[in-house]
Amino acid sequence: MSLILENISKKIHHHAILKNASFELKEGEIVGLVGRNGAGKTTLFRTISGEMQADFGRIGLDNKDYMKTVAVHDQLFYIDMPDNWLAFYTPKRVKSILEVAYTDFDSDWYDDRLKQFGLNNNKRVQNYSKGMKALFTIIVSFASRAQYVLLDEPLDGLDVLVRDQVKQLIIDRVTKNNTTVLIASHNLVELDTLVDRILLLKDGTIDRAFAIENNKNIKKYQLAYDGDVMPEFLRNNGTIIAQVGHIVTIVFDNFDEDIGIKLAGSDFKFIEELPISSEDIFRASFANEVYAWQQELGGEQ
Numbered sequence: 671m672s673l674i675l676e677n678i679s680k681k682i683h684h685h686a687i688l689k690n691a692s693f694e695l696k697e698g699e700i701v702g703l704v705g706r707n708g709a710g711k712t713t714l715f716r717t718i719s720g721e722m723q724a725d726f727g728r729i730g731l732d733n734k735d736y737m738k739t740v741a742v743h744d745q746l747f748y749i750d751m752p753d754n755w756l757a758f759y760t761p762k763r764v765k766s767i768l769e770v771a772y773t774d775f776d777s778d779w780y781d782d783r784l785k786q787f788g789l790n791n792n793k794r795v796q797n798y799s800k801g802m803k804a805l806f807t808i809i810v811s812f813a814s815r816a817q818y819v820l821l822d823e824p825l826d827g828l829d830v831l832v833r834d835q836v837k838q839l840i841i842d843r844v845t846k847n848n849t850t851v852l853i854a855s856h857n858l859v860e861l862d863t864l865v866d867r868i869l870l871l872k873d874g875t876i877d878r879a880f881a882i883e884n885n886k887n888i889k890k891y892q893l894a895y896d897g898d899v900m901p902e903f904l905r906n907n908g909t910i911i912a913q914v915g916h917i918v919t920i921v922f923d924n925f926d927e928d929i930g931i932k933l934a935g936s937d938f939k940f941i942e943e944l945p946i947s948s949e950d951i952f953r954a955s956f957a958n959e960v961y962a963w964q965q966e967l968g969g970e971q
């Protein structure tokens with residue numbers, strides 16, 4: 671059982687937003703989707719869900735062509751909040767509509783979660799606060815009992831305590847129902863605590879897929895260099911995350927023996943390896959942009 675995207679391409683107003691985006695989601699996985707603002711994450715979600723039509727490519731859901739097989743449409747859930755028709759209704763009405771479309775809709779679980787999070791069943795969703803809308807989106811998504819749930823910035827607008835409960839709720843649904851969840855988010859720190867792996871959308875395509883624990887060739891160091899000038903090989907091989915005087919925090923995207931030997935040389939007063947995070951990998955994936963800004967800022971001083 672899997673959701674497979676093959677070479678999904680989409681132009682909007684003649685601009686290529688998605689270019690041969692391909693990946694596979696397996697049963698029971700929680701996967702993050704990250705990318706810069708405007709990279710095309712929401713467009714990808716809209717295209718997967720059929721809200722937008724791909725110009726090219728195929729979406730396979732459990733060996734069936736998702737676009738052409740209406741019978742499997744209740745296996746995937748995505749709502750584009752707040753621009754979604756659901757927002758015009760009360761949760762009570764939403765339930766009565768979705769019970770028809772999603773044959774396994776879990777009404778009891780839905781009612782219990784609305785009560786748990788204090789969401790008014792008789793108030794239109796559009797009149798909820800931003801955080802309440804986000805909560806409602808998560809509750810309705812999992813109540814659908816769809817195998818594949820797509821969540822766009824699900825933790826956006828939630829306070830810390832609610833965020834913890836929501837993360838627990840997502841993990842609970844995946845554990846109990848083996849649901850597959852794809853989460854688009856800019857909050858990489860939160861993603862690191864939730865997902866099995868992360869897909870990076872860059873230049874319209876899935877540029878890389880990574881899991882924090884399987885990244886032997888990505889390393890992060892804090893070091894202090896001797897002498898007045900930063901050794902050139904640092905800039906040439908790594909992304910400088912922070913610099914205070916001669917103390918540098920750097921991520922090497924393709925760490926190898928050569929870099930290791932140079933770091934062990936006498937150019938440095940101290941050197942310490944630090945744990946890597948998705949934010950580090952994200953920055954390293956945009957090393958050129960990071961360097962260009964640093965140059966620009968340096969020029970302004």
Ligand SMILES: Nc1ncnc2c1ncn2[C@@H]1O[C@H](COP(=O)(O)OP(=O)(O)OP(=O)(O)O)[C@@H](O)[C@H]1O
Pocket residue numbers: 682683687705706707708709710711712713714
């Ligand atoms: N309906 C539309 N009409 C015109 N351009 C659009 C439309 N929808 C998306 N775009 C463009 O497609 C690109 C990708 O937008 P999208 O919302 O998918 O990015 P995103 O990765 O979700 O961004 P963000 O992280 O900022 O939410 C942007 O340049 C956006 O302006």
